[in-house]
Structures are given as C-alpha cells and as structure tokens.
Amino acid sequence: CLHGLSVAMLELPGALVHMLSGIFEQLVKIYSAAQLSVHLLEFVSSISREPRLYTGFHTRDYRVLFAVAINYIRFHNNQRRRESSLMGTVSVNDAALDQYVLVMAYQVIDAYYLSLSSTLKAEILDHLIVGLLQTNYSRNSLDEVNEVCLDMVLQNYNRSSEEILTTSEVAVKEEFGPVVERSWIQHNSIVTIRAQKEGPLAQIMIRSSSGTTSRVVDLPAEVARKFTERIEQPLGSMPTSPQSELSKPTFGSLPRSISRGRSISRSRRLHSTAAPGAGSSYSEADTLPLDSIARLLRGELVQHGNAIARSLRIFDSTPTVDAHKVSVAYVGPGQTTEREILLNQQGSPAYWNFLHGLGKIKRLARMEGFSAGLDTSGQDTDGRYTIGWRDLIANLVFHVGTLMPAQENRQEQIIRKKAHMGNDYVHIIFNESGRDYDLNTISSHFNFVQIIVTPVDGLVASHEETSSRLHGELPEQGAHEVQLYKVRTQINPEIPFIGPAAEPKVLTLTALPAFVRSIAIHAVIFSQVYTTCKSSETGGEAEYVSLWHARLQIIKRIR
Template identity: 30%
Template sequence: MQGLPNQLLDLSFFQSAGPQLTVMRAFFCDMIVNERAAVTVKNIPTTVRKSDIYLTALNILTILLAYRSFFTRQDQDEMLVAFQTGLYRWPSAAKNCIHAFTLALHELPQSMTKLLPGTLLKVSQMMSTAMAVHNLQFLATLARLPSLRVNFTDTDVKRVFVIALQYINTTVDSGANSTPTSPVNLYIVQLAYQVLLAWFVTLKLPERKKYVPFIIHYLLLRSSRQSKDLDENIELVLDLLIYNSFADCWSKPPDTRPLQSGSKPGKLPSRTWVQGNSLLTSQVSSHPGWIDLTIRRPAGVIAFSVRLENRFKATTASMLPLVAPVAFEQLMSSRRAYTIEKGRKESAAQGLRRSDSDGFSRRRHGPVSQSPSARSFIESARPAALARDEQQASLDPSFLLAQFIHYPNLQFEEPSVLLPEDDAITRGVSVLDRTPVIDLHKIGVVYVGPDQTTEAAILNNTHGSRNYGYFLQTIGRFVRLKGCRDIYTGGLDTNDDLDGRHAIYAQDDLSQIIFHTTTLMPTLAHDPACTSKKRHIGNDYVTIVWNESGRDYAFDTIPAQFNFVNIIIEPAASFANVAPVSVVTDKGFDAFQHQFFRVIAKQKQDMPETGPLGEPKLVSGASLGAFVRQNAVQANIFSQIFQNSGNNAESHTSNARERLRQIKRIKERAVAAAVKNGNRAASTEGADGSGAAGGNRNPVVDEREILLDFTRFT
C-alpha cells in the first residue's frame, strides 16, 4: 500500500485501468468510512498502527481525485465523505485530509459545495496549533471561490470568522502586547488576518455591517478591560473593518499625490492631523473652492475632492464648474430617456445605428458638451455609466463619516493632533506614503527543457513548451513594463526594456504579485551565464519550476542566497509530445485544461513544511494556475518570516502592521512637539491659566474653555 500513491502518479500507466480503479476507490472508501482496516488488511506488523493504514488509504484517495473521469458523481461524493471521516477520526491524518479538501475546492467544486458546511464544522472543532496553518490555508483558498459558498448560512460565515479570530487571539495576553516568537506563530497570525480580510471583503457590501459587532465581540474576549491600549492585532482588525464596511473600493487611489504635512512657502496651504490610527491631510486645491482630502490608514489610503458650494465674499467670480458630475447626470438622463423610448417603440430600437447601440443619445448637451474636459469625461464614462447601479451598491453614505472619527479611540475624547511643520514629521509622512498599502510579492518562474540539468542551460531558454505557455496565461496577465508606474515590478526595468518588454502580474484585495519569468527576459550574447536573469531569480524566495527535463529537479540547481522554496510542476504523462510554443489556439488550451500535472514543493532543509505540497499532488490544467499561484504566495510569506525571524521575531511585519506603527510614531512625535511648544492644554496650562503657548490668552475661569477652544488643535 505504501508504494501505491507514487505509482498512481503515472497517469499514462493507469489510463486504461478504469474498472480496476473504480474497484480500488470503492474498497478504500468503505475501509475508511466503516473502519474496516482490521478486517480488510491481514498480517499487520506490530510496528504498524491502524492509523498509519488509514493515512495511506487517504493518500491513495487523494491521488485518485485525478482519475475522477472514471467515477460517477456519487463516487466522487463518497471520496469526500472519506476525507471528512478521516479529518476528525484520526488526528495523524487530519493534515492530509485538509490538504485533500484544499485540492478538491479546485477539482471537485460541485461536490465540495454540498459538503462545505459540514466540513467547516469539523475544521472549527480542530483548532490545535498543529492544524492552524493547514486550516487557514484551506479557508484562504475557499475565500477566493465565492461560487462554492452558495449554501452558506450566517452561522457558517460566523464560524469562519471565529476560526480566524481564535488564531489571532492566541497571541494576545491579558493586559499586555505580546508578539509570538516563532516563525510559524508569526505566519499563523498573518494568515489569520488575511483570511479575515479576504472573507469580509467577499461579502456583499450591505451584509458586512451586520457581522461587525460579532467580530468585535470575539476579538475582545481575551483583551484586558482595564487597559486603555488595544493590542496591535486588535487594532489591525478594527482598521480593516472600518475601512471595508462602507465602500467596495481598492485600497489606494490610482493617482494619489504625496501631500506635505503642512504648508510651505510657495505651496498651497495644507494641514495634517492625527485622528485615532489615521492621518487626515487637507490641502487647498489650485481650483477655487476645492479642497483635496487624503486619509492615510494602516489598511489603505482614501482620497476625496470636496467643493465648497458657498460663494466667497471677497470675489464675485464664479467658482470652477462641477463638470464631471453634471456630465455624468446628463449621460444618465439620456440613458433613461432612451430606455423609455425603447419600451414604447421596439421597432425603432431595432433600427438604432451601430454607433448608438450602447444606449446613449449622440445629441449635444448645451454648454457642457462644449468643454473638452466634459467631452473626454463623457467618452470615458460610457462604460462606467452602464454599471452605475452596481457602483452605487459599492458605496454606503456612512463611508464619509467613518473617515473622520477618532477610531478606535472613541472614548478618550482627545482632539485631533495637528502635525507640526518640521523635517522629522515630514520625513515620517513621506516614509508612510512609500509603504505599500497591500503586501507585495515577487515569484520566480523558470522553464527546464528536455535533458537540461545546469543553471546556464535553463536560464538561456528563450521559450518553453506549449503547455508552459498556457500555464503562464493562467497565473496572471501580461503587462507592458516600459512606462509601468502603478504596478509593483519587483525590480524589473521599466524604462529601457532591459529586463524584457512584458512581465506577468496578478492582484487581489490582499496583494500584488509580479512573476520574474526567465523566458520573458532577454538572453544576451555577451552574457552566457545569464547574470541579468539570475539577478532577479536569485533574489526570489520562491521559484516556480516548469520541469520537462525528464529527470528530478534538484533543489540547488539554481543556487542562491534566497532560494527557499521551489514549486516544481511536471507533466503527469510522457514527455514525448513536448513541442515549442507556436500559435496558441483555443482548442489547444482546452486540451491543456484537461491534462494533469504533478506538483510538489521542495524547501530548505531547516524549514518546516507549511503547505499541501509536501506530498506530490496531481492537478488539472484548469486548476493549475490558481492552485500554484496561491501556494507560491503563501510560501513567499512564510519564507520572508522564516528568513527575518532568526534573530528578531519582529523583523518581518505585514505592510498594514508597519503602517500602523509608523502612524503611531508620527503621533508620538506630534504630541511631544505639542507639549514642548505649549499647544496641549492638558499639559501646558499653569495654575493661573496662562500656558506657555503665549500670554495673549485670557486666564481660564471655566475648565470647559480648554475643551471648547478649537484653535488649539486646528
């Protein structure tokens, strides 16, 4: 039995053994569900435990997922029931079962949809530290597959939040801030935070608010009621909640301008205040009557442009027309008029010109249409206008108020702290602006051709096989490097195409990923060792290796200081049909999706196993891109934690945690400067009411004067 899982990895050998595999599947499912190991397996050595037999049987069923074309839907469901049985019945097999479920989320989505509520209940009952990483990785995968959660109830969603919150709370000591010291514990906290965020933002916007009290309740269960200071983990969760509860938007505006912390000679007036765990910057715009607002939080950056409707007393000139919203409303008015007309005269609608088929009238709209800026807005707004209903559902009126409250310091009644105009504060804000609002990852991708075993031969490849080309299309999208400014490129040249014309890039709510793909980088005649490629690959913690060499890929084939994890992909059948990429056809891509590939991870010897690829998995081409990308990102997170936690457990932090700490440091400096300059009433008022702030203030006769004098913090 022990050798059977490895034998089953050879799909070509068993491709004609459908009847025999069907019998094998039924045998092992029955043995696991009905606990028949003692009856069905004879002459068990005394050194072998029954749980070891069940573990081997479960590993065999995991490989048999790739042979599902031989099985009926009921057969597939029975395999998942066997994994569910092993999850709670044999602790030594629980990890392998959760790995099988993680793979089945991609490979058997319909069967998993029915079993997910029950499986989630079993997961919530197995909350040991040993299962933490595997449980959270399963939930992280499920978060990205919302179509599988159609049968979920409120109880199921809350159960996910409880699992993540319990793992976060394990790092909280009553009344003190405590940080886990081991790399695995640090990884658990970061994974739990990501699971919480990923699940929260996949909820429909109107549904998010109803889960906030529930999350806060469980978040504070182990927090000390006597301490005014919240644990850092709690503050991060609260920040992501208030940031994502009222708007479904990206974590940073595309054209965010770095704002100064205060006004300087020759520049427009600007002020920045600390409010709770956020910085609010208000800058007068160059357009009369407009103010640009920027709110910097640990979870992201929000930008507004606000217009004062009241006319200024000092001038009779009109303020800048509000072109964009007016143009948008006129577009929607014409759209509504067209819809009514279409309902009345269906035949007329059928006779619309092709240029009018988007439902917009081509007539001009008075003065607005004469403005170049209005015309350009109309052109760019047409696609967005068609989806206006969806956009309105992505914004709640409470979103504005949420940006201006002192969250999470609501009970302390502290005024906003105005940042002083000094170099230290300016540098602190500048550092905060340079800290990304989401986590950034760079992952290497190399192609190993037939019989290639050396670093030079592998890095000199300028193309790969057809299937390799299809794989690149499934892990992300191609982006032009030259002139690229809004996308993290991981050090790839964006000026002169020195590292190639294109790269592969992916993004979600949690991260941006750039793939350093060696076949997309130029191979230079004067650089046979490909040092320009090695410069990038050698600095990646994780490398995806597409191996068609016909041999096992050695971990140190491309040695590097940061070579921590190799995720190796190999065709599960023979290598006879390997051919260079030519014309990519839909038919060829369809064939790729139905092929299977052997995927396994190799890591540095001193690294613990933290994912489902410790044992080889057979993955279909249809699932390969998403499955490998997720495992590569998770491996990259742990590799960075593992590398940086050797001497200092806090040396690696997420970007959100780092931004929170930077905002707190800025606040501490601002408060210290205010106390020094006599601007903080509670610290500077003397007994006679004449504080150090200046002798032009009247003596204080009512303590409410201190609270009501808004000039102290504006």
C-alpha cells in the same frame, strides 16, 4: 484530508461548494497544534481566492468562517501568556510557525471581510469586533495587530470589493499648483487638507493603516451645499436613538454604541465567536480594550518639518496591499545547468498556457505601483512584459525567466536575470527536462521553497491539446487522455514550511495555475516570517510586521 480538499476545490468546485458550510462547522472546533493550524488556515485562505466557492454564503456561514480565524488568534495569545511565564528561549522554527499561524488568521479575516457586500458587513460587524476584542493579549490597550484589523473593518465598511481593487496602492497628490497644506492627527489617522492658494479646489486625504482615501472638493460649492442641506432637513428626520445611527455608520467611523465606550452587548445581542449560533452576553471587561479607540479626541495639528515630511513620504510609498515576488523558470528537455535555464527564451505550449493561468500579462513600461524591481522606464532592460496577479489583499508579480532577455554573448543580461530570480524566496519550476530538479540548480542565499511542476507521463503536449484543456474543453472522441501534472515542493532543510504539496499532488492543466499560485503566496509569507524570526537577537521571538502594521507604526511615530 485538507490537502486533498485543496485539490478538490479546484478540480471539482461544483461538488465542493455544497459541502463547505459543513466543513467549516467542523474546522471551527479545531485549534490546537501549530502544525495542524498551518494546513487548516492555508486551506481556508486558498478558498478566499476562489469567489465562486463562497458567493452563496449566508451570514451564519461567514460567522463560522470568522470564528475559525478568531479561535486561532485567541489560542495563539493564550499560548503566548503561558510561555511568557516560563523561562527559556523559543526555537526559530517554533516561533516562525506560531507567527505564521497568527498572520494567516488575520489574513483570512481581511480577505473575506473585504469581499462582503455592505449588507453582509452590517450583519457581522458587531460579531467580528467583539470576537477580535476578546482575543486581545492585553486587557488595558489594543494590540497593534487588532488596531490594524479594526481599522480595515471600519475603513472599508461602505466600500465594495470592486472599489477596493481599483484603488491605487499608494497615495497620489493632485497637481493643484501652489497650495496650503495642513495635517491633523486624529487617533490612528492623519487627515491632510491641501487647498489651492489661488483657486477653489482642495484635496482631503485621510491616511490610516489599511488605506488612504482621497477626495477633491470645490470648497465654496461644498460649503453652500452643506448649508442648504442643513436648513432644508426636516426636524423629524434627525436621528433619535443610537440604533438609527448604528444602522448606517459613517465612513471610517465606529458605531455609536462603540464610540461611547458602552458594552456592545447592551445595545445589541450578539453571538459568541467561538460557538456561532449560541446566544451570549459580554461584560464590560470583554470590550475594555476598545476604550483606547473609543475616546476620539479632536484632531491635533501636525507641525510640518523635514522629519514629518520624510515620514509622510515613507508612509505614502508603503503599499496598502501585500507585495510578493516569485520566480518562474522553464527547464527544457535534457537541461540540468543554471546557465541553460537562464538562457531559455522559449517554452513548451503547456508552459505558456500555465503562465497565462498564473495571472495577467503586464506591459512593464505602463506598470504602476509594485513591479518587483523590474525595469518600468520603457527601456525594456528586463523585457517588455511580465505576469502579475492581484486580489483584495495581495499583489503578486512574477520574475518570469523566459520573458527576460538573455543572449549567450550578453553576460550582463544573464547576471541581471539571475539577480532578480536569485533574490526571490520562492521559485516555480516548470520542469520538462525528463529528470529530477536539484534544489541548488539556481544557486541563491534566498532559495527557500521550490514548487516543481512536472508532466506525469513525461510527454510535452501539443499547442492544440494544451489550449483546449486550459479552457476546459473536452477532448474529441479517440483523442489522447487529459495531460496531468505532478506538483511537489522542495524546501530548504532549515525551513519548517510544509504546504499542501509536500507530498506530490496530481492536477489537470485547468486547475494547475491556481493551485501553484496559492502555494507560492503562502510560501512567500512564511519565508518573510521565518526570516524575521531568524534575524532576531532574542532567540526567534521577533514579531513579523505587515505593511498595514508598518503604516500604523509610522502614524504613531508622527503622533
């Protein structure tokens, strides 16, 4: 059923949009077996990449949606407590599925929260924070995954989704000439001030797990402005109650009721995460883990040295969105060998239109941030262009075989292309060979998941037909029927990943790229989780660490 809805949301979005609230009301009641959890959370995650489906959601709809994710986090931690009391090892596959469910639950929270307007964020803030605190595994301190999620919630309280999308993935230091630089640790953030030695400008950087903010100020002018505001502020305009400050939290700060360590339920009546809409109050124990972030002390000066400088460089180079890479290969009529496929520089019109639907064309020489290892020096070693896609929490770059140079007499080009594609966990195969595609056609140690796209009738459509269908145009009277494409996943036998195309799904070219892209993103995430668990020496019990989590760990090491 969920797999069918994954197709329907792209093929019939107008019909499904009116049903989503009811669907989520049912999903919030389900949180049991890991196998079912995977399908459910992948479905909810896929919807997050289609804003047209949820732009009409109201506060209650979002509370239900967050409850779906929070229930799975709670279920995961409860199961973890039960397993910790039993002797025995956990299989790699079971550990990977459990970890994947947890990762996907937090990603659902991240994706939807960052898409909200400031008004909606204010209306669900307390509800979301209390829900996260109730899921905490430890009752004495915050779990690091919850610390990361709460940092995301608070740091982005006043930021729009457009602002988040245009923010650089990595920190950039302004060219000020000679500067004096000082850094302070304040809880789980690093505040750095870089002031010109012979000028009025200063850059203020705040590094946290979920992002880095930067602002350039004219120090004398800023001091004068603040002083003027202070002496001109009417006495009656000063806040007189916690509620007046709570309505407008400052950037990166906790609401007053939280920062004082009081139970949130005493200052505002909240709704239960597990049963949205039902009134409930919470005891001090429900919010006990918040004490570890509530006691914000004055910043502690960081003593700069080589080790600290190295840690800050690593931190600044760690992106603030998940970076994924996926290969795309075209298999032409009659082709069966790796060499034939790697030598392809052309594809059918349907293939090129499919590529355009996967993402935007990126000029490699002008590409900033994550490039999936492709040459961006301007020498065009890996071609002039690639395809990239970005949303609020993920950056996806494709290794497109037909966009990389490969000549019959240039073996080094074929080797370089194979090196890029062979190191990807996930391959998208646009198969117009007329034959079944073998899992090991392009040999690789990382060949985990292949998403195979095949014309249903085996015919290669003309350029005019595919172009009109991609843009949703209706065929003229007497024209051929709409070309349909079959999507199925081939999976390495060791991998338990399933996804919505384990059984073939049939789509039109209009819906095809988004469906395949969503499967690819989820497959990459699961492959990373699986690799982490498999490499563990403790029987598959390793914890997958996201980029935000890794940034938090760097801050704690500096502290």
